[in-house]
Structures are given as C-alpha cells and as structure tokens.
Amino acid sequence: MIQHATPSLPEVSQLANRMSEEMGRVIVGKPTQIRMAVTVLLAEGHLLIEDVPGVGKTVLARALGRVIAGEVKRIQFTPDLLPSDVTGVSVFNQSTREFEFKQGGIFAHIVLGDEINRASPKTQSALLEAMAENQVSADGHTYRLSRPFMVIATQNPIEMEGTYPLPEAQRDRFMARITMGYPARQSEVAMLTAQAGGDQLNTVQPVTDAATVEAAIKAIRAVYVAPVINDYIVAISEATRTHPDLRLGASPRASLHLMRASRVVAALAGRDYVIPEDVGSLAVEVLAHRVLPTVEAQVAHREPAGIIASIVASVPTPARG
Amino acid sequence: MKFTHHPFSSLLIAVAVWLSLLPLAPLIEPLAYSIESVPLLAAAALIGLILARMRAPRVLTLVAQVIALLGVLLWRGLTLAGPGDPAGSLRTLTLDGIEAIRSQAAPLTATPGTIWLCLLLVTLLIIVVELLVNVLEQPGWSIAPLSLSFGISAVILRDDLPLFDLVPVIGAYTIVLLSVAGVGPTTGRASRQSPFHISRVMTGLGLASIAVAVSLLVSPLVPLGPKQPWNSGTDGPIQLSDPLVRLDQDLRRPADTPVLTYRPSTGEPTYLRTVALSSVTADGARLVPMQLNRFGLRDLDAPPGTEVTVETQMADVPSEYLPVPFAVTDIDAAGLWSYDPATLTVVAAGEDRTEQTRNLSYTAQAVMPNPSREQIEAAEAGSGLDPVLSEVPSELSPEVATLTADVVGDAVTAGQQALAIQSFLRSDEFTYSLDAPSSAGSSVIDAFLLSDRSGYCIHFATAMVTMARIQGIPARMAVGFTPGDSLEDGSFEVTSHDAHAWPELFLDGLGWVPFEPTPAFAGNPGYTDPAAQPSAEPSQEPSPSVPPASSQPTVAPPSPTATPTAPATSSGGGGAGLGIGLGIVLLIGLAFAPALVRLGQRRVRLRGGVSSAEAADGAWNETLATLRDHGMTWPGGSPVPGALALSEDLPDEAAETLAGIAHTVELSRYSREGAVTGGLAGQVRALRGTLWGVAPWGRRLRVTFVPPSVFTRSPRKGTHATSD
16 A cells, blocks of 8 residues: 555554554564554654564564665674764775765665674764764765665673673664564564574565655644643653652653653553553663662662653643643 | 643632631721732732743642742741841741730731731732632532631630621632632633623622622521530630620629638638739720649749638629639649639639639638738839730829829838828728719729729729739739628628629739728628728738738739629620531531532523633533533543443443533534534433432432532643633
C-alpha cells in the first residue's frame, strides 16, 4: 500500500500496527521495544538500545529497516573506526579528474550503529553530529541524508570491557533509550525453533515504504499539543533538574524530544491531541538515559528510571492553563 | 512537591475570624476586638497572600504567619503596657485583663488588659483556623474555632444573646468552606473572572441567608426549657436573675402567698438571706460575678456569732437561690448546690437549677453575727475587700455627702457612724411606702434622702449602703426575707410579702454585720426597731456569745427574695430557653451547612451561560466531587484514562456516562478545537442519579449531610491546575 498524500491519523495508527506486527514475527515477546522503535522512527528521533550482547538488538534494527523497505546500513563501531568511515570521504577520481564523495555508512534510512561505545569519542561525535543535523558536510559540500532517517545505536553496558561510555551530551541526542532484556523462556525456545528453518529476518516482509513513512511523519507533526501540555512537559523536565537524587537533569532538548514522542503516542492512539498520559507513558524511556544520579542515589541503588517514574507521579496532571 | 494555595485563602480566613468575633459584642466594648484585631488579621492575611502567591509550602506560610502575629501581638502588648520590663508588663497586662473579667459585669470596658486578652484570643483563632484549613486541610473543623466567640457569649449570656449573633458565625463558616471546597479548585485564573467570582459570593450570601432563615423557622418549634447543657457544671459562669426584680414583684403583688416555713434551732425568728448585691452604683444595686464553688463551704473562716440550725420547707416556689441564714456554714439539701465565698450566696447548680427549690426540704447551719452594741461602736471599718464594695455611686447629688456628714455628726468609729445612719433612716422623717419608684438609682436615692423621704426596703437599704460607703465603710445590699410569722408549733411562716432587702456593712473584727434601716415593715417584727433595743441595730445582741438572745435585727436577712427571683428567671426563662434553642439551632444549622454548601457548589459548577472551558471545568469538578461523595477514589491522571481505570468499580450505566463526560472534558482541555459542552451538565446529573440509585441508605445519608467532597480538598493530582 503506497500513498504519498498525507494519511489520516487512523491510517497512521494502522500503519504502525502493521509494522509492529510484522516485526513481532521475528522479535518474539518484545512488543514494548518494538512499539518504542516504531514510535521513535515516526517522531524523527534516534534510538539507543542498551543491553548485553546477543539479546536481539541488531535484529530489531534490521527488522525495522525491512518493514519500511528502507535501506539499512550497519556500522560496526570498533576502536579503530574513523569518522570518515561513518560520514564518507572525498576521493580523487582519476578518470573524471574530480573529487568524488564516497558516502559513508550513515547514508541510509536506518543506520545501525553497533556497539557504539566501542568507538573512539571522535568517531562517536561524527555520527552524532550527523544525527543532529540530518546532513553531512565534506569538502565544502553538504550532503543530505535519507528521509526518513533513524540511527539505532546499540551500546553494551558501560561496565563491560573495552568500552568508551557515551558522554552525556551525546546521549542527549538520542530520543529514547530502551533495553531489550532476556527473552522469556518460551520466547527463547520459540526463537530457537524458528531459527532452525533459516534466518527468520529474511522472512520479514515490507509493509510500507520510506515515502509513506515520511508522509506519516508529516501527518503526526499536525497533532495538537495544548499549551498546558507543554507546561506539563517542562514541569517534568524542571523537576528532574531540582530532584535531590539527580546531579544532572533533563535538557531543553529532552523536553522537545518528549513532546515529539508524545505526539506519536497520541497519533497511534487515534487522537489528534496530546493528553498528559501520552507524556507520562514515555517519560522514562525519553528521560532516563539523560540524567545522572548522585553518588548517594547510586549507592542506594536508586536507578534513574525509578526516579523519573516517581517524578512523573508527583508532578500534578494539568487541567487547564 | 509543589503546593497550590487558594489564592485568597488567608484573606478569607481573616474576614471569617473577624466575623466570628462579632458575637462578643454584648461582653466587651467592640473597640477591644473589632478594631484592635485588624492589625493582627491584616498581618496574617498579607503574609498568607504573598506566600501563597510565591507558592511557598503551607507549613512555611503558617510559620511565617505565626511569627508575624507574635510580632504584632508583642508590639501591641508593649504599647498597651507602656514602658517597663517587657515580660513583667505583659504579665501585668494579662492579670489586669483577667481581673477585669472577674470583677466587672458585662460588657467589659476596653482597658489595656481586656484588649490584650482579646488580641490573644484573635491570634489563637487565626492560627488554629489557618492550621485547620491550609495545613491540615480539614476546613470542616474550622467551625470549632469560629464558633468559640459565640460559645463564650452563649455560656455567659444565655438569656441575652440575640439569635442574630449566629449570622456572623454561619457567615464565617460559609466563607471558609467556600474558599476551599468551593467552586474554585479549577484554577485561580478562571476564578478571578468576575462573573465566576460574583456568583461565588452570591452563593455564600444565599447559603447564609438560608441558614438563618432555617434557624428562625426552627427555633419556635424547639421545646425551650430552662435546661441548658452548659449549666450542668457549677464552676462555670452562671447567669443569675436579678433578685431585686423579684423582690419588687413580691412586695407589690396583692396576694400574699406562702414561700416557706422554717424552724430555727434557737427558736428565734431569723432573717433568711438569698443573695447579696455587692455592686451599688448610679443604676442601683446589682450582682457581681460570683466565684461559685461546690465544696469547702464548711471550711471557711466564720466570724464570731451565734450558731443556728434552720430546717426549712419550701413551698412550690422556684428559685435558683437558697434562702439560708447569714453566715451559712453548711447546707444539707437535695440537688447540686454551689456557693459564692465572697457573699455566701447559695446557688443551685443542678440541671433544673431555676426550679431547684420547689417543695425542697433542707437544713442549713449558720453562724449569725450578733455583736453587742459596744462591739459595734468600737469597730472600725474593715478593709481588704474588692474595691467595688467601697465604690460610692456616681451621679449622686453632693448634698447627700453633706447630709451624711450631718447625720454622722461627731461619731468617731465606723460602728458609731453606721448606727447613726441607721437611726437616721429609721427616724420619723422617713415613711415606708411601696408607692416609691422601684428603681434605686442615684437620682431616686437623691430624692429619697433629700426630699421625698418615702420608700421601701430597697431604698432604705440602698441609702444606708450609699451613706456608709461615703463614710468609707464597705457595704453591700442583702436580699432575702424578714423572719415572717410565728406558727403554733414553733416554726415560722414566710410569705412573699416578707421579701426584704437590707444593708450589710463590713466592720473590722466583726466581719459583715447586717443592719436594719427600714422602719416598721408590714409583718416585720419589732426587734428591728432600734428604739426598742438601743443596742441592737441590725444584729447586735448585747452579748455576742448568748445564742438564744438574738437573732434579731442583725441576722435576719435573707429570705424569699430568691423565691421571687425564680419566677424572674423563668420569665426571662423564655430567654433562658432561648439559650438551648440557640444551641439546637446552631446544631441544625451545622447539620445542614455541608448539604447547603454542596448544593451551592453543584449549582455554580453546572450553571449555564459560561464559556465552554469553564463549563467543562465546572462539570469535571462536580463529577469528581460526586464520585468522591460516593466513596470512589479518583485514580489520578487526566479524565479519560482515569475514567477508564475507575469504570470497573462503577455500574455499567454510570461508567458509560462517566466516559462520555471524561471524553468531552478531555477534548475541551487538550484538543485544538475544544468541545461542545452543552450536554455536560445533564450528563453529570445523570451520573449522580445513577450512583444515587445504586447507593445504600447509609451512603445516601452520608452523601446528603456529610458529603466527603465538602470536608476534604480534592486531591491535588488530577484536579488542580498548575495555575500560573
């Protein structure tokens, strides 16, 4: 089904459901993570998946690329990866006697940055700048990235060996962070059974195309966010900045991301306006990776996710500004 | 955690506290509380307003208010007290105030001491109301502090407190309830818009009028009787009827009805006294507040005198005072009785106190003073008493003083002077006549002493008290009965015409000595005539120690005045009953107040003619209140998700209605286009009807009379705006 006219919100909702269903065929038992990935895609954000190796981070990214029939590129981040490997490099073409730009790994609809925290900070920042600006500049030329464009970066927990933890400023550029978690026992068994018949990922069928997704994104931008909701979002962000357990709170960019993600949630629920619960349902995923707990909170095992959840519970739900 | 304050809460509380002070009007000059309290109220309101505006935590606001109040209080106290050691002068101020309350009759004048006490009261009220409303969020209980002033007045002035004084209390309570539970939890901004604001005020006024109207309608239906809940204890202040009114009525009543018969152990006729009036002023003689005790009568130090035991049988005559010989040392009577140590007045303290003497049979022991003439002539004026006993009535003609000086002549001692005054009043220059005016104010006494020289016991007694005080002798007026007529069996019968008043003078070493300045008094035995017994003025027997000799003039006083008093009480007793009526009305008013407030809220929230946003907010607040009334706890969050979470606990029909309301409100709040709110009020009423329909009876009663939504604030989450 291909349509380039701006789809209605129910159509957007149906589209998202179809994408989720199709991805769910290969990623068993992880509907929330799938839903989050779709949401971030439609909200024009980037997704950080943080978990131990082998729980399906890469599969999630590839499945998402396949269902939108988009180009997927994978960049394996290693300590010796150079920035130009990510963005591309201009090489001299002997035959045309001109410099030609050879596109790096970032030129795709879905870019899978695998184990991003194994690369040097310099390379990490090259990726992140491209993410923020949706374009790459090289040798005086500006090259626009594909639309839609989404980076799914995976990161091993920072305690693991050989990692350069992402700086706060760079984590801030990801709209949301999710963890995969180990599958439930039955899901794992089902996965083994399915894999016996070959790589399941190849069976994932596109349910839409990049242009349709772009149109859906455009439709979602029209979802109404009442001033009182913006106020609510900022109140939550402000609360993270004054919370005694946090030494670094959420940035204004975090507020912006939260607002955009909330719009998608509202649209997927078939509404053309955001309600406070849309905001609250995303706050942990959108905010938790951006804040830094104090040493005391860490010692007491008060995790950022729990702190954010308690903040959301304590900020009064807005009625009317 | 952010706190949201009702923007004007503190101001409204200040107004309410001020209103609640108004029933003090009969007790103390208005200046002492109405104007003096303004700086305190203003300080509390100002701090409250500013800190609410700054969204300070409420506890902090209260602390700031307390500090400000104490500052203002200290400043005013020190200016009232004048220069000097601060702690000491505040203490003196307090003691002055307490002394004024103890010694003065209502209304108290606005002295520094009484003003100080009023300010303490106001401070306490503000703090307690603020605590209840803004910190504990229990506005319903603010009725307790707000009705304190009314309660004080009701206890002290049970006869005289106008029903109208309930209005400010109800008004104050209504203001507090509306300020918190009111229409307002929506948002400060909306509530400040004028139509909304005015309608809230109108609701308040309407509710107050309804409450008063209900009170007025109900009060005649309430059986009024002399029983008053606050009279069961004796140590509290008791409103006593005016004994002189009864005395007058008894003396002037054509029919001479029996009051009591008594049998004295001495066999001698005895004056029976009911009460002593310590205050003799330009307006005549009056009671001063008594310090009623129930125990310890027999332990009091009695001045020397003749011991006598009197067995008395009362007729069917109601009174709150017990006729006993002076000075009574013990009584044995059914029912609860208390006594005033200063005057040895015995006052009923039981439930039917004004009826307590009916057909009562009792025994009283007394030590009747009977000093010899020599002892009296040798005695100087006593001292160390309450100044009110030495106060010469004002507005007295100066010629009275001249006359007194003439009468006293060269008498040296107070005793000689007293005897001279008594002789003068008993002389032929005066005639006994019931035609004299019943008042014994200064002008009447002027006329009595200077021109008419005609009157009856009250005038003779007042004249002697006045002249004695001019000579510096403390004096008071005793009221009671003359000894009455001897019966065959050795007892005496006292009738209403034996009602009498006589002076008692305080002489050094002798204590209170009764005198008898009234010449021949119908039915009065001749022993009161000094001519017959040169030595005996009122009470003195030649030999103090001889018991049989004397109960005469001196000791005889007290008698049935009290009895007459009783009727006075019950005639004012309609008024006495008014007390309990007021109490009941107050209770009924209280019982209906939450229901009325709730009704008013509903009407305002669901009214038409407002913007769609206001209609949605009003309807939503009413929905939440309705759910709370019916015991549902709002799960929090915005309307639709909350309604969904709640729907499992609701009957299907109600859940459906609630979902509809929630959807409309959600559209109104969050969507770009807003919502059509026309049908909202109907839906809310339908929801209420459905919930009511399935509610058990107990719940319905509760919903009607103690709607939880009136007594608790709506939970902040989900209903309060983040306002500005």
